[in-house]
Amino acid sequence: MEFHPNRDQPGKNLPEEIRITTHKAPGQPGDRTSRVDVALDKAFGLQMRVDHDGKKVYVTGTSETRQARRDSMREARWSRKSSSTDVVFDLGLNALTNLQSGPGRPDLRTLGSRYVNLGLNFKQRLGGQRSPLYLIFGPEFAFNNYMLEGNSKWVSVPGALGTNITTVVAETNGRQYQKTKLATSTFTVPLMFQLNLHDQHHRTSLRLGAGGFVGYRLNSWTKLKYFENGNTYKDKDYGNYGLNDWQYGLQGVLGYKSVTFFAKYNLNNLFRDGQGPQAQTVSFGVRLLGN
Template sequence: MKLLLSTAMGALVLAAARPAQALVPTPAPTDTIVVKLPNKAVMTLVVHDAQQLRQLPLYHLDSLVARLSGYIKRADAAAKIAETDRLTTVFHPDRDQPGQQLPEEIRITTRKPGPGSYGPSNKIEVLLEKKLGVVINTDGNTNSQPRAAGRADRLAQRDSLRQARWEHKSSSTDLVFDLGLNALVNQPGGAGRPELRTLGSRYVNVGFDHQQRLGGRRSPLYLILGPEFAFNNYMLEGNNKWVNQNGQTSVALETSGRQFQKTKLATSTFTVPLMLQLSLHDRHGNTALRLGAGGFVGYRLGSWTKLKYFEEGTTYKDKDYGSYNLTDWQYGLQGVLGYRSLTFFAKYNLNNLFRDGQGPQAQTLSFGVRIFGN
């Protein structure tokens, strides 16, 4: 086969070297040259002009055939264990060994043997440059007209391309948006203990998370970094309110007869997460399982209380900004667990919500659903 390829290439280059007036113009934007080999394999060369024909010897097609042997063995091994009848495997020799005039892309489509096989013939597609390709059909079909790809072939090619993109994409930055609830934990018993309204104590987090792959191009392990902005609401149950007096923050019952609709303490925090995340993909190249764990550090940007009540036919909203003796620097543990498009998160503050001796002793636990982002 090596001798036949060399002979065919020589004939093609000689044809390209003839004067331009001897060439028969074709209306199509590309020229197709079909070489039928003795073993009934068909090699099709797709070029755009004579100049590309003259460049073919630069790619050493005889050594290319030898290189294809290893790729075909890997593609056949993958096809035997694939769940579909057809499988397309994509290789990028020029990326793996740059500067050696290797093909940009080699795409091998194989099918399982047997009476149930369907779709187009087994084929090898070699992309030497973006506009120059070689197609070799290997199933013995000598018809020079390619058959239309079946649905299974299209799906296999899509999955192969998706897998190749995942392997070569070592890092990414994604917008994340988390929505959840807050709870106060590790509180001692007794009077003055804050009781939060569950659905009113909301947690919102928005930011940009950068993912950096650790290890080789098939490694599922990533390092996750921020920045993020978190907003925590702590809404009290009943007719209680947050009070800041004499350097102390506490919870007090309203005694004036005013009935509160909302009494909450809110904070805004700049945080930087640092996590290790395991991202596993299914056979179609989609992320199937995400499992991440790590920590975070942050700084409180602002805090305020908000009272909402109805009095004499009018609704009032009183907002008061202040530190409320809240801890400025915050740190803790966090984790994510996701399956396909559904991801849950949890964050646990190791620091107390208030400074020691200046407010109720409690730590924050936030949990919920990641609306979008990895």
């Protein structure tokens, strides 16, 4: 059986031909068909097959038409989805900037000064259904490590007006440290605008975001790891170490397909005025999970 919709109704961009073919398997009783094939013309490149029970439908076509269907479904999902929630996991390094020279100036071990961040990001589209602009915010927990080079350590010593001062001193009793670091844990809330640009198949290809963050220090401690008299020791000492409780700064992300990089810059000093080295923190690395 054949139909010619475009010839019967010209000007409506209908298929040139629709052909329906029924098949009867040997031994099939009566007039019952075992398969029905429906084929559109080559321009549409679509074939459909229905089994006799009506329960199995097979749709085939050219690679171009299959890709077009996938693109169409992906575009529809993207247009409908105006908000989402992502688990975020960042792994990177810390560095100190704007350090003043002089006694007690920290010299960080680059690969040991790690940054870890885990949180939830809520993503809300701004604008219409096809807008690539999103507002991103949500709770995060960040862990900053400031590991020292050489055989020095972080210490808190009495200062003027009854306050303690955090500084860096060299070990003098002959003990050799394997690790010596200052660490902090912080609750942070980012607020960022992000562009999610798509390729021709409506897959996210480029991500570009910028904004700020504010955070509050939850805890801080120093840790010394050393080997002595045949044993390994790990000394951990908790305290505020003159650190600023509140933190705020700028942050950004840059991603292409499955790879995303991040960077954060603290606008305020790591330590309170007069209670530690003047320095600001820069964190950077790779986003392993998330938007």
